[in-house]
Amino acid sequence: MALLEVRDLHTSFFTDAGEVRAVNGVSFNLDHGKVLGIVGESGSGKSVTAYSIMQILASTGKIVSGSIKFDGIELVGAGEKVMKDIRGNRISIIFQDPMTSLNPTYSIGKQLMEAILLHTGRNKQEAYDRAVEMLKLVNVNEPEKRMKQYPYEFSGGMRQRVMIAMALACEPDILIADEPTTALDVTIQAGILELMKDIQKKIGMAIIMITHDLGVVAQLCDEVIVMYAGGICEQGTENEIFYNPCHEYTKGLMRSIPTTDNNGEKLQPITGTPIDLLNLPKGCPFAPRCDNAMKICLTKTCERIQINEDHQAACWMNVKNSIEKEGGADE
Ligand SMILES: Nc1ncnc2c1ncn2[C@@H]1O[C@H](COP(=O)(O)OP(=O)(O)OP(=O)(O)O)[C@@H](O)[C@H]1O
Numbered sequence: 114m115a116l117l118e119v120r121d122l123h124t125s126f127f128t129d130a131g132e133v134r135a136v137n138g139v140s141f142n143l144d145h146g147k148v149l150g151i152v153g154e155s156g157s158g159k160s161v162t163a164y165s166i167m168q169i170l171a172s173t174g175k176i177v178s179g180s181i182k183f184d185g186i187e188l189v190g191a192g193e194k195v196m197k198d199i200r201g202n203r204i205s206i207i208f209q210d211p212m213t214s215l216n217p218t219y220s221i222g223k224q225l226m227e228a229i230l231l232h233t234g235r236n237k238q239e240a241y242d243r244a245v246e247m248l249k250l251v252n253v254n255e256p257e258k259r260m261k262q263y264p265y266e267f268s269g270g271m272r273q274r275v276m277i278a279m280a281l282a283c284e285p286d287i288l289i290a291d292e293p294t295t296a297l298d299v300t301i302q303a304g305i306l307e308l309m310k311d312i313q314k315k316i317g318m319a320i321i322m323i324t325h326d327l328g329v330v331a332q333l334c335d336e337v338i339v340m341y342a343g344g345i346c347e348q349g350t351e352n353e354i355f356y357n358p359c360h361e362y363t364k365g366l367m368r369s370i371p372t373t374d375n376n377g378e379k380l381q382p383i384t385g386t387p388i389d390l391l392n393l394p395k396g397c398p399f400a401p402r403c404d405n406a407m408k409i410c411l412t413k414t415c416e417r418i419q420i421n422e423d424h425q426a427a428c429w430m431n432v433k434n435s436i437e438k439e440g441g442a443d444e
Pocket residue numbers: 126128133134135153154155156157158159160161162171173174325390
């Protein structure tokens with residue numbers, strides 16, 4: 114049994130303008146100790162997927178259907194009591210901007226200790242010791258001194274280390290990191306990712322790494338989900354996604370990033386605008402922006418096709434290619 118099993122998850126926001134279908138039938142598994150990357154452009158439903166798992170959606174948001182099983186426990190419809198035990202204890206989340214997640218009026222130490230006291234049976238002295246230990250783990254120097262300081266006395270990178278310490282203090286089974294390094298500059302980003310990798314190896318927790326940076330995925334992830342318009346268009350091992358992308362959208366993503374292979378070449382951004390989640394098109398949601406769209410792409414969505422045992426993609430192009438191959442074999 115996988116540690117986390119998400120099946121056909123649908124999450125919507127009910128707004129004055131109508132139902133915004135932010136997540137449309139997302140399914141994936143996460144095994145113990147694995148790092149899963151979720152990539153996709155802005156608005157593709159990455160955060161809403163994470164917030165659905167944690168059940169921290171905005172008040173207008175609702176899981177409409179589907180199942181989220183964590184360690185055998187069904188979370189959809191489980192209620193706040195169950196979620197309170199899981200949130201922060203067994204599944205932790207770190208957000209993009211550590212400044213909004215830290216309280217500016219409390220010392221770092223107080224905030225760390227509070228998180229530990231809230232989620233574990235430790236007493237105050239034990240919580241203090243644990244907080245210092247966690248700051249050491251995330252490479253904050255002079256942790257005892259740092260405990261007394263306030264968030265404004267920490268740099269952006271340091272604050273994000275504190276957030277990681279806080280998320281890890283209760284040794285969660287799963288850490289969800291929602292763009293944890295986007296607000297940081299590149300060199301600090303690399304340090305934080307290195308740190309997360311180290312800790313992941315030491316503690317052995319599973320990570321869901323949400324990012325629109327494919328470099329982060331290459332550095333950290335075992336498996337990758339590519340999201341588009343609230344759905345998963347492609348999923349596979351890191352190797353398969355990078356070296357054998359089988360969805361036209363993923364191929365576009367790969368062309369739009371700097372790599373050692375295309376160094377110096379002009380990057381090709383994907384043209385066109387993301388689709389309107391209030392009015393999803395009939396066929397493949399990427400078809401209106403796809404250079405290779407066929408007739409069927411505009412009328413019928415493509416189910417996920419098994420490319421090989423490590424790889425699935427929901428793109429008609431794979432069907433076309435395999436028909437052409439078969440045709441070629443007959444000649
Ligand atoms: N509170 C809300 N009310 C209405 N729509 C929302 C709300 N929160 C999110 N959405 C919509 O849900 C869709 C998915 O949003 P989500 O935040 O998951 O995107 P994302 O992939 O995380 O993007 P980003 O890379 O910008 O963080 C977007 O179209 C967004 O506008």
